Amino acid sequence: xxxxxxxxxxxxxxxxxxxxxxxxxxxxxxxxxxxxxxxxxxxxxxxxxxxxxxxxxxxxxxxxxxxxxxxxxxxxxxxxxxxxxxxxxxxxxxxxxxxxxxxxxxxxxxxxxxxxxxxxxxxxxxxxxxxxxxxxxxxxxxxxxxxxxxxxxxxxxxxxxxxxxxxxxxxxxxxxxxxxxxxxxxxxxxxxxxxxxxxxxxxxxxxxxxxxxxxxxxxxxxxxxxxxxxxxxxxxxxxxxxxxxxxxxxxxxxxxxxxxxxxxxxxxxxxxxxxxxxxxxxxxxxxxxxxxxxxxxxxxxxxxxxxxxxxxxxxxxxxxxxxxxxxxxxxxxxxxxxxxxxxxxxxxxxxxxxxxxxxxxxxxxxxxxxxxxxxxxxxxxxxxxxxxxxxxxx
Amino acid sequence: xxxxxxxxxxxxxxxxxxxxxxxxxxxxxxxxxxxxxxxxxxxxxxxxxxxxxxxxxxxxxxxxxxxxxxxxxxxxxxxxxxxxxxxxxxxxxxxxxxxxxxxxxxxxxxxxxxxxxxxxxxxxxxxxxxxxxxxxxxxxxxxxxxxxxxxxxxxxxxxxxxxxxxxxxxxxxxxxxxxxxxxxxxxxxxxxxxxxxxxxxxxxxxxxxxxxxxxxxxxxxxxxxxxxxxxxxxxxxxxxxxxxxxxxxxxxxxxxxxxxxxxxxxxxxxxxxxxxxxxxxxxxxxxxxxxxxxxxxxxxxxxxxxxxxxxxxxxxxxxxxxxxxxxxxxxxxxxxxxxxxxxxxxxxxxxxxxxxxxxxxxxxxxxxxxxxxxxxxxxxxxxxxxxxxxxxxx
Numbered sequence: 203x204x205x206x207x208x209x210x211x212x213x214x215x216x217x218x219x220x221x222x223x224x225x226x227x228x229x230x231x232x233x234x235x236x237x238x239x240x241x242x243x244x245x246x247x248x249x250x251x252x253x254x255x256x257x258x259x260x261x262x263x264x265x266x267x268x269x270x271x272x273x274x275x276x277x278x279x280x281x282x283x284x285x286x287x288x289x290x291x292x293x294x295x296x297x298x299x300x301x302x303x304x305x306x307x308x309x310x311x312x313x314x315x316x317x318x319x320x321x322x323x324x325x326x327x328x329x330x331x332x333x334x335x336x337x338x339x340x341x342x343x344x345x346x347x348x349x350x351x352x353x354x355x356x357x358x359x360x361x362x363x364x365x366x367x368x369x370x371x372x373x374x375x376x377x378x379x380x381x382x383x384x385x386x387x388x389x390x391x392x393x394x395x396x397x398x399x400x401x402x403x404x405x406x407x408x409x410x411x412x413x414x415x416x417x418x419x420x421x422x423x424x425x426x427x428x429x430x431x432x433x434x435x436x437x438x439x440x441x442x443x444x445x446x447x448x449x450x451x452x453x454x455x456x457x458x459x460x461x462x463x464x465x466x467x468x469x470x471x472x473x474x475x476x477x478x479x480x481x482x483x484x485x486x487x488x489x490x491x492x493x494x495x496x497x498x499x500x501x502x503x504x505x506x507x508x509x510x511x512x513x514x515x516x517x518x519x520x521x522x523x524x525x526x527x528x529x530x531x532x533x534x535x536x537x538x539x540x541x542x543x544x545x546x547x548x549x550x551x552x553x554x555x556x557x558x559x560x561x562x563x564x565x566x567x568x569x570x571x572x573x574x575x576x577x578x579x580x581x582x583x584x585x586x587x588x589x590x591x592x593x594x595x596x
Numbered sequence: 597x598x599x600x601x602x603x604x605x606x607x608x609x610x611x612x613x614x615x616x617x618x619x620x621x622x623x624x625x626x627x628x629x630x631x632x633x634x635x636x637x638x639x640x641x642x643x644x645x646x647x648x649x650x651x652x653x654x655x656x657x658x659x660x661x662x663x664x665x666x667x668x669x670x671x672x673x674x675x676x677x678x679x680x681x682x683x684x685x686x687x688x689x690x691x692x693x694x695x696x697x698x699x700x701x702x703x704x705x706x707x708x709x710x711x712x713x714x715x716x717x718x719x720x721x722x723x724x725x726x727x728x729x730x731x732x733x734x735x736x737x738x739x740x741x742x743x744x745x746x747x748x749x750x751x752x753x754x755x756x757x758x759x760x761x762x763x764x765x766x767x768x769x770x771x772x773x774x775x776x777x778x779x780x781x782x783x784x785x786x787x788x789x790x791x792x793x794x795x796x797x798x799x800x801x802x803x804x805x806x807x808x809x810x811x812x813x814x815x816x817x818x819x820x821x822x823x824x825x826x827x828x829x830x831x832x833x834x835x836x837x838x839x840x841x842x843x844x845x846x847x848x849x850x851x852x853x854x855x856x857x858x859x860x861x862x863x864x865x866x867x868x869x870x871x872x873x874x875x876x877x878x879x880x881x882x883x884x885x886x887x888x889x890x891x892x893x894x895x896x897x898x899x900x901x902x903x904x905x906x907x908x909x910x911x912x913x914x915x916x917x918x919x920x921x922x923x924x925x926x927x928x929x930x931x932x933x934x935x936x937x938x939x940x941x942x943x944x945x946x947x948x949x950x951x952x953x954x955x956x957x958x959x960x961x962x963x964x965x966x967x968x969x970x971x972x973x974x975x976x977x978x979x980x981x982x983x984x985x986x987x988x989x990x
Contacts, residue, residue, distance in 0.1 A: 203835060203839070207610070212603065213602075216602065216854070410835070411835035413815075413818065413819035413823065417812075420811065421808070423811075424807065444597040449808055457851070461842065
């Protein structure tokens, strides 16, 4: 086990309808001037916007709407303008990972005089400045942003999609599984795969003897595998939505990764897909993950994959290699069962024209330190392997 | 899944030798006047006392030593006198659960004018007052006190052993597995059983569809089951000590219990044993737990026990009842493998003279709300069943 420091001060309010009674005080403890950040019209259609505005009555609310999936730096720039102009005390983000991610950087940008893209490119700049407190109401179970330090921001001008960290996790996160009843099958699947991938990035890791972490990850894996199809089939199943929502948070609040090396691989490779083609992040991860598993499976890694097969997929066989291969197939089958595309042509990526450029960018995000180090050629091969499902559809 | 609020602000510093470089600032951030609380002479023999005093140089340190296992209210009273007299700003606890538990109540008692036993008996009194920040250096993996709100304090005058909660978890906890190399086999076993029991109290619970929590608990169980015997056999095995230490924290920092009902049973029943006979808490839990499992196993609970058997003990059988019974036997066998007594005569409790009185006291701690409710007669029967190991030694 590696040495680590862990501290996470987010105040989680999990369950039904807590916003109606607790949101006002959770926000007002930080001041009267609120930036309300959200995405499109869905929170208006669902009635959530109205509930939030009612809870905030008496406070000065300025709105930033239209934050898109794969949030763009332009939304952050607009947010920066608003928090400065209105002397905002606290940001309230209502939405999924994109809205919360953008809000975190906006919360820092209040205290920065330059272009907030600087803050995305250089985390040191964010750690050197203050950050507004952030309250959020999560409407999509996926990224774990509701209890961590991370954001992913895209810059369409440069085809960059960059992960960035700030000094603070959200101050208060409202997690009401009911608010995810209206999430589409597509986004439910993508979010669940994103959670699965976060677990995978941390589980397959060069740190040794991390049974505490690995055991917890295995439990989270099993819960996601079990409940994601149920949420697809019955969108208003509270227990399914609750397990997925808390899995989202627990998979990436720093706990199960503490003591591990945390050298991620599949996320950087997927971020290039999203940056170049603006595909749904979780769907991209679902395509890449089984191929990545095949790539890294070897004599050196087979024991870990066998553990994965036995403890996550309950595969009973004495032969590690057999268990490992069945586990990888099970991963592919699970992604497919969530009714999302399982190869790149399925998301309309039909030729390899950008693969070399994407691979060269991906490796700059630490792929030489990954569970199994990857070169640009390896990444190109992984993209190419993702062009067909033949290997998994025998 | 039940609604819950979760917030835990403890700053964990996990790994080797962080106290030498980080302890001074971790303490001094809260002020110059420090109460250093510890137990017997072991931290002096090990050299830890000297390292701590070196790290604290320049600060005003007043000492409270002699805090015993099953910490007594008299130690808290003496601590209260010292923190008031020396206008202490921060308490530094160096030791195991007993030292840290007592220090938490001392940290509250600074702000209370009466007898601190009042604070133990009435948590509302503690929540109504301030609490000094607490920094700790953990030397025993067991209770989880290093990242939670709880203390257990004994009053020998009244034969009471009472769990009490305060508003804050420790501000900073230093978890260095090396500091547990010198822990005896007896205490290593007892601490590991304590962790196992914390998991059991939370796993077997009336809340439904808590797969996130149960899955994490199963992973923690497996890690403790695996590493406790290794720590007994090779006391300076870093990975064994690291897994046990982080298990101690993760088992009872509030996370795996969030969303569950948290109606504990075996702990209150054991606390009576410790209160009346001053036996080692973890050893008492190890004696009671397999008998309690037999008591609660029924048609209603067999599915959960079968899950426990399959996911924790890797027992392969299609029959739930068979898996459940094997899992309970495996629990007994694991306790026995840790070389501690497995029945009450083994800890010199050889007659039933106090059982009725103890049972009547135990049920006042919520046993009617437990996983399976228990009456005083049930508790007496459990104590009696613990007088022999015949059922487990066929």
